Amino acid sequence: MLDYTKEAAVYDATRGGVPRAEAAAVAVLSLLPPEARSLLDIGCGTGLVTERVAAGRPRLRVLGCDAALGMARVARPRVGAVVLADARRLPLPDGAFDAVSAVWLLHLLREEGAVRAVVTQAARVLRPGGVFVTTVDKDAAHDVGSDIDEAFAPYLAPDPSDGAERVVGYAAECGLAVTGSAVFLGHGQGRTPLSAAQGVRRGYFTSRLAVSGAAAEHLARALTALPDPDRRRADPEYRLLAFRRRP
Secondary structure, X not given: XXXXXXXXXXXXXXXXXXXXXXXXXXXXXXXXXXXXXXEEEEOOOOOHHHHHHHHHOOOOEEEEEEOOHHHHHHHHHHHOXXXXXXXXXXXOOOOOEEEXXXXXXHHHOOOOOHHHHHHHHHHHHEEEEEEEEEEEOOHHHHXXXXXXXXXXXXXXXXXXXXXXXXXXXXXXXXXXXXXXXXXXXXXXXXXXXXXXXXXXXXXXXXXXXXXXXXXXXXXXXXXXXXXXXXXXXXXXXXXXXXXXXXX
16 A cells, blocks of 8 residues: 555645545535534545545535544644544544534545445434435446556456445444435546556555556556557546435
């Protein structure tokens, strides 16, 4: 996995920046109940999305949470309040929030039991009737029918950690039931063969690909050999699910 403390300095510029963040925030807000007055955003990263969620609902008291110190430092001026914490072990009381969000987090958690632990924690800190909103099938969203997808296909990691069916199952164990969904465009996330090759060499696709060493270099070279290596392929569409905790 990438070192997200180091990645904080370039994260926004390399992940679609404000257009992608605004699209994500609009989608999150569409799934939050109008009566919600408090939100915990786990895995808030640089706070670019969190900041826009807060701006879109002025009465909403928002707390960011991230495990990477570099991310938390960038997020704090944007969000105002950020806690440095592992989402699997939130240092927060039971039933403290009307809503919890997790955007582009669960797909990164490949360790056994990690996603279940995060979903369990989200359910724990929700008040009865509260809503948990999370992205699912994040890596699969990048399958846009391109030649890059064809090159990736032999190396895809099995059983993604944020598969919708898996997340729905974990949520059900915690008394969370699906109440809605939304999709939004990943502005600027359409890849070029050259950017995909660079990502493979940097270890960026560890949640998506089971590839390393000589195999990674072989894949990177195959990507750079594709036609129009500088042409960006289609942007992905990300999916959010909303879960409500039983009253």
